[in-house]
Amino acid sequence: MTKIKQLHSRNVALIAGTLLVLVIGFAAITSADERGERGERKERDNRGPGNGMLSIAAKLNIFAPDLKVRIDNENDVRVQGATVVATSTSGFTATTISPPLTFIVQTDATTRFNIKGVGNGTIANVAIGDTVNFRGVALSGTTTSTWTVKATHVEGKTRHQKLLKPFATTTMHVKATTTAQMQIDALTRVIERLQAMIDQMKIRFGL
DSSP, rough: OOOHHHHHHHHHEEEEOOOOOHHHHHHHHHHHHHHHHHHHHHHHTTTTTTSSSOOOOOOOEEEEEEEEEETTTOOEEEEEEEEEEEEETEEEEEEEEEETTEOOOOOTTTTTEEEETTOOOGGGGGHHHHOOEEEEEEOOOOSSEEEEEEEEEEEEEOOOOOOOOOOOOOOHHHHHHHHHHHHHHHHHHOOOOOOOOHHHHHHHOOO
């Protein structure tokens, strides 16, 4: 009877030990899985903004009473209220005061111009001192320096006064002037002939 009790106690101890080993192993596997999930989560988090994977156009989003500058991660540029400081046949340079940014704006035959007081225009309608809005794609730039932009749309916000045309001398006016002069010349010649006839008559009749 004693031997049966001892055998039973050993079996119970063996089963308890086995269960303990299984519990410890399961806990270790669960902990390892949690560590793996945390590692993957951190790796995914590192793929977000600020890890050097963004495009050249670092984010800009500036709103002031007379100025709006927006540059997103896709290099899309939208500027309102810049001042033109230089022009050329292929574009213009515009600046903003606060913050101090410079935009070298490239234009070509595909760029659409909308000029105040003119409507559809060209680069020839953009002058130094004009206030302009434009949008396009950033080719290069930093948040605190000069941006090069390929413009798709340019809007001129400055209305230029139209120069008055000088008085045009019409063909009719020229003809009228010429006709009057011819009439004066003809009358002068008639008067001269009459004066000559009078002089001859005075000599002939002794007057």
